[in-house]
Amino acid sequence: MSNMFAEFHDHLRALKRIIALVGAGLSASSGLPTFRGTQGLWKNFNMIDLATPDSFYIDPGLVWQFYSWRRQLALEAQPNNGHRALAKLSHVHKDFITITQNVDGLLARANHNPERLLELHGSLFELKCTGFTCNYIDHENFNHPLTPQLAGTEQEKESSDGSPEFTPVKQLSEKDLPCCPVCGELLRPGVVWFGESLPLITIDTIDNFLQQGKVDLILVIGTSGTVYPANSYVERVRLQGGKVAIFNTDIEEDILQGKQKDTWGFHGDAAELLPLALE
Ligand code: BJW
Ligand code: ZN
The missing domain is CATH 3.30.1600.10 (SIR2/SIRT2 'Small Domain')
Incomplete structure (x- = not known):
């Protein structure tokens, strides 16, 4: 795994435009249920x-x-090191947004840059x-x-x-x-409940980010990817030719074995993995 982090770091340095898509798994080790x-x-x-x-x-x-x-x-609950790693990235990386499906406010409390934090739900x-x-x-x-x-x-x-x-x-x-x-x-x-529209301003901001230029990487953190439209952003990044990095306690075997093209799989607790991958 440590080689993988080193490789990922090198890669990250060369990337311009990054999205983090966050789900309940990021707050799991802060004690909040998925x-x-x-x-x-x-x-x-x-x-x-x-x-x-x-x-x-x-x-x-x-x-x-x-x-x-x-x-x-x-x-x-208290923000964990995963929230803090994303918050740090939000202050140092210019072309970066976090789309969070979480409604718990922990990224804001970890001092995430508010201009780059989109609370989709x-x-x-x-x-x-x-x-x-x-x-x-x-x-x-x-x-x-x-x-x-x-x-x-x-x-x-x-x-x-x-x-x-x-x-x-x-x-x-x-x-x-x-x-x-x-x-x-x-x-x-x-x-935002099932069947309801998402905040239009948030959807527009994400659409603009996706249209302003190729997104090089989407970090998919602690989400099952079962809910639309959040899950559609991963495919939109892939279609632009961007790469995907998954941080989850449950990852498909072929991704872990590096068999899925342009996809990194980091298996484990996002709170532990994100500081290693991003800092
Ligand atoms: C770890 C970990 C650790 C654990 N470290 N990892 C058929 C009928 C009716 C509707 C639809 C339909 N088909 C599609 C729809 C649309 C519907 C939808 O997607 N339904 C699907 C279920 C089929 N979507 C909507 O209705 C949305 N609205 C919409 O589409 O409007 C049209 C529109 C679109 C675009 C623009 C304008 C209009 C609204 C969806 C709202 C979802 N709301 C909820 C509740 C929010 C309020 C609340 O919090 O109570 O949002 S549902 C729930 O799911 C919540 C979450 O944000 C969301 C996603 O869940 P998440 O975060 O992925 O959690 P889990 O539990 O699923 O996964 C956790 C993951 O973490 C797992 O993978 C674990 O392995 C992992 N994990 N510990 C790392 N320590
Ligand atoms: Zn009123």
């Missing part, structure tokens, strides 16, 4: 019950307890009004709990395998949940 897999968030609850506009419409109390618990986990710490005619957004709200009735969800114990587990503790109605200071309607988390 979504899929045996220790993932979706093992007890179907994502359709928690991460769609319909689920919020049907039971906002259940969905708010889920996000209140996630906010608490993220507030207690929003943020746990943004609150948006659901009122039809109201555009109220609270861009950064780190209060916990958001209402007295949302207190308590954070006391849930770990599951038998040690991973944090969500269990709703109460039946909550709209009056128990955060409401808009302007119009009084229900507030919702500022994250």
Whole structure:
């Protein structure tokens, strides 16, 4: 592996335009659960019950307890060396952007250059009004709990395998949940659920970066690559002739054996691998 890092370093020095595409695996060693897999968030609850506009419409109390618990986990978590390695690169490399699917705010807390950080799926710490005619957004709200009735969800114990587990503790109605200071309607988390459009300004910034010149390399960090449009950026870089470097605890065998053209595979914890590969 050490030869591979040396080779990668030489390569990195010669590259101009780089994208990092980040998923939940980057924050795993900060103690935040991923979504899929045996220790993932979706093992007890179907994502359709928690991460769609319909689920919020049907039971906002259940969905708010889920996000209140996630906010608490993220507030207690600390950025790891992987977050810090990307943050460093964002200050020294001019033609570099990080596209993160994570909503935990840990890259920002690791001092990532804000101009080069694109939060594709929003943020746990943004609150948006659901009122039809109201555009109220609270861009950064780190209060916990958001209402007295949302207190308590954070006391849930770990599951038998040690991973944090969500269990709703109460039946909550709209009056128990955060409401808009302007119009009084229900507030919702500022994250992107299935079937929703992504922030247009973010999509445009990524499209512009991809169109301004060939992207030489995309670092694909701790993501299963199952969600569109995030997963499409890897193929777009390949089509431009760019290379791909994967950092994941689960990598296909042919990639590890160097059989897939223009693809590097770094197998293991992204928090440990990224400082070795980037610094
Ligand atoms: C480690 C590690 C360690 C572990 N080190 N590695 C059919 C029907 C309906 C819709 C669709 C459909 N087909 C396609 C769609 C579109 C849909 C979609 O993609 N669905 C698929 C599931 C099929 N997409 C959408 O609906 C999106 N909107 C959209 O397309 O609108 C149209 C549009 C497009 C473009 C412009 C404008 C409009 C929206 C998708 C929103 C996804 N939202 C979520 C929830 C966010 C809120 C929240 O956090 O609760 O985002 S879903 C969830 O998945 C979350 C994540 O960001 C996302 C990706 O997950 P990620 O990060 O990859 O995590 P995991 O768990 O899957 O993988 C972790 C990886 O880490 C694994 O590989 C591990 O091995 C690895 N790992 N430990 C390194 N220590
Ligand atoms: Zn409002």
